[in-house]
Amino acid sequence: MQGYFEKEKENMLHLLERIVNIDSGSYQKTGVDKVGNILIKEFAQLGFIADVHEVPDKGNNIVLKHEEATNPSILLIGHIDTVFPAGTVAKRPFKVEGDHAKGPGVFDMKASHVMTLYALKCLISQNNDAYKNVYIIINTDEEIGSIVSRELIEATAKKVEHVFIMEPADLDGNVVTGRKGGGKFFLKIYGKSAHSGVAPEKGASAIQELALKIVQLHELTKWKGIHVNVGLVSGGQSVNTIAPFAEAGIDLRFETQEQGEFAQAKILEICSFTETPNTRMEISGGITRPAWKTDESQHELLLLMKDAASELNIDLGTTYSGGGSDGNFTGNMGVPTIDGLGPRGGNAHQDDEFMVISSLSERGQLLVKVLEKLNK
Template structure:
C-alpha cells in the first residue's frame, strides 16, 4: 500500500513539474493585466495616430524655429487639456523652447518623462514625405524619433487622468527642442530636473525587435587642428610645411587610441585640408567621433591625444588638440536592471516579450543617469529606420507600448 501511495505521489509530482516546465517553455502569462488600463490603451490608438499625423506633417528639424514653435504650441495645448501645469523655459543657444509639464498626485513616486520635438530632417521634408500608413506601419519624418514618443507619453498621462489614478507625487514631462544636436540648450535643465525625481523614463523609440535600452555610451567630440605653411606646390614646395600630411599622420596614430575591452571607440570622420590643387596646404582640421562607456575614459583620451600629438611627422607644424565632452555615459547598473525586470513583467501580462539591449548612441537619458537618477530608455513606440526616409513605427505595438508606460507610471508612483 505504501509503495502504491509513494508511486502516486511521485507520479503527481512529475505531472505538476511537467506542467510548470511546459508553461515556462510556452511563455504562458500567469499574472493578469490591468484590464481597465489595457482597454484604454487599445482605444487610445486612433487618437494617438491622429495627433501623431499632425505633428509629423510639420517640419521641425533642429534649429528650424518656425516648425519647432508650431509643434511646441500643439503639444502645450495637449498637455494643458489633461490638467498639466506647463512651464516654458528658454533653450538658448538652441532654437525652440523647453516644455516642462507637471502633473501632481497624492502618492510618493516622482517620475520624469523625457522626449524631444526636433528631428534630423530639413525644411520641406514633410511636404515631400507626409505621414502615411502602409502595411501595418506608419511612416513620416520624425514619426518614431521622437514625435511618436511625445504622443505616447501624452496618451499614457491621459489614461491616468481619465481613470483618476493619482498614486504618484508628481510626473514631470520634459520635452526639449535640441536633442538631435547634443541638447546644448537643455542638458543643464535635464540634469537639474532629473535630480528631483526618483526615476527617468526616456521616450525614445524601441528597436524593431521590441527592446528597451538599459545602457548607452557617452559621446565625445575630439580631433585636432594643424597649422603649417603654404607654398607653390610646383615651383617651390620645399618652402611649405604641409598641414595635410601632418594631419594624415596624426589621424593614423590617434585612431589607435580606442580600447575594445572598455568599449571605447575612436573613429575619425571629418578631414579638411587645402582648397587649391597647386598649393601646399597651410592648415588642416580633423574631427573624430568618440564613444565611451566609462567616464574616466574621457580623461585618459584627453591625456593620450595630447601626448601622442607631440609625435610629429613634420616638426614645422603646430598642433592644437580638440577634446569636448558631449553626453556622459549611461553605464549598466543594478537599479536600471531592476527597472527592466519590472517592465518585462508588465509586458508579459499582455502576452508580449520585452527585450533589452545597450547602445553606442546617446540620448537625453545619459544626462539623467549621470546625476544618479534611475533611468530606463527606449520606452517610446516600436519601429525602425531612424533618421532615414524609411523611418516607421509598428501599428501593432502602439497599444502595448501605451499600456507598458501607463502601468509603469502606476507602479512607480506607488514607490517612494
C-alpha cells in the same frame, strides 16, 4: 486599456501627422517651437502646466507637471528636435503604409510624445491619479548633445526617484539599460600654401599633418572599451596647391567614465603638437555625455517593468547601446533609469525611417501599467 488605445488610434495618428509635418531640426528654432507649442496645448487639456525655459537660438525647453501634482517621483524625458534639414518635410511628408508610419522624425522620436500623451489620457479615463506623479521634460537639442538642456535635465532628475527616457524601442521592443559615453572633438590644422609643382618646398601641408593625426587617433581604439572615429575631414585649396588648411571631426565612445577621461587626455595629447614643419593646430570639444553603466539601483525598477510587461503578455528584453541619449545623464547620476520606452520601429536618421503603428498601443499600455505600479 487596449480598447482605449484602439479607440484613439486615429486621433493619435492625426496628432502624429501634425508634428511630423513640421521641420524641426535642432537648429530650426521656429519649427521646434511650433512642435513644442502644439504639445503644450495638448497636455494643457489634461491639466498639465508648462514651465517654458527660453533658449534664444534653439527651441525652448519645456517642463510639464499636472496642476494638482505636489512632488512627482517620476521623470519622463523626450526630445522634439530631429537631424533633418529644412525642406525635408516637403520632400517626404508623413504617410502611412500598412502598419508603418513614415516621415522625418516619426520614429526618433515624435511618436513617443503622442504615445506619452495618450498614456496619461488613459490613466485619467480610468480615474487613476498616477498621471499626477510625473514630470515631463520636452527638450530641443538632444540630437546635438543636449548641451543646453542638460542642466535642466539633471536638476529635475535630482527631485525624482525614477527616470524613463522615452526614446524609441528597436523592432524587438527591448528597453535600454546602459549606454556608452561619448565625446566630440574638432581639429583645425593650419599650414602654408605653395604651388605643388613650381615650389612645393615653400609650402607646409595641413592635409599631411592631418593624415598623421588620423592614424594616431584611430590607434586609440586598441584600448579596451574605447572607440575613436575621425568621421569628417576636409581641407585643401586645389589639387595643385600645398594645402594651407585642413580640419576633422572626431567621435569618441567609451564604456566607463575612467576610459573616457583616459581617451580624452590621449586625444588632447596627440593634438597638442605638430610633426609637419610650419604647421599649427587647434583642438576644441570634449566629452559630451558621461557613460551609463547598469548598477544595482536600476535592478528593482527593471524587475517592476518586466512584471508590468508580463501582465500584458509582453516578453521584455534589455539591451546595451553604443549610442547616447539623455539617459546617460540621469543614469550616470545614479538615479534609476530605463531608456527606450517609446514605440517600436527602425532606421532612425534615415530617409526610410519608420514607426510600427500597432506598437503605439502596445508600448502605451506598458507605460500606463508601469506608472500605475510606481504610484501604489
